[in-house]
Amino acid sequence: MVEMKRILFLTSNEGKLREAKHALEPWGYEIVSIVGGTNKVQLVEVQARDLVTVALSKIEQAESYVENAHQIDGVMVEDAGFFIDAHPNFPGVYSAHILESLGLEGILRLMRGRRERGAEFQSTIVLQIESERFVAQGSCRGRLSEEIRGDGGFGYDPLFIPEDGDGRTFAEMSIDEKKALSHRGHAMARLVTLLEDRG
């Protein structure tokens, strides 16, 4: 039997962790994390306008976690953002902060009466194996729903209707359905291709 490679995913977001496991474990990558307990992941998010800069800065901070982890083959970080067309670059790299302060209701209030409801999710994943770094990106276009719908997923999922879907929000989909359409699903698929090409 081929041995699974163990990848430490530095995130404290259980939704991201669940989706990463779902996407990568079938390809022979066991995803471990330090969610829970006293050992929380605390990565500083640098102030930058693009997700790649933020993700690369997160991987630079990974060293202390790697030293304390057991038998891992690589370390992975992700930076994601939600972008609303009607408000350029917003919330973008401030997505986590804006969700915490406004909440989903606040976002809906901001968009009340707006006909332009286009939006996009983006994801940048950086995986480091020894001294090799793999950077994979994915995005997903869609629109903001008029109301909060569904109780699956996490974050902005109950507000986002992907354009290649059937009108349901991400929060109304199974993990498999979200993976097939989402920014993270696309970024993970790209990462798998990069890893397969490496051999």
Ligand code: IMP
């Ligand atoms: P982060 O900075 O990558 O942790 O994510 C920024 C914000 O976007 C956080 O509030 C996340 O909850 C949210 N977010 C990231 N990915 C997704 C997703 O797949 N669905 C919904 N919200 C997400």
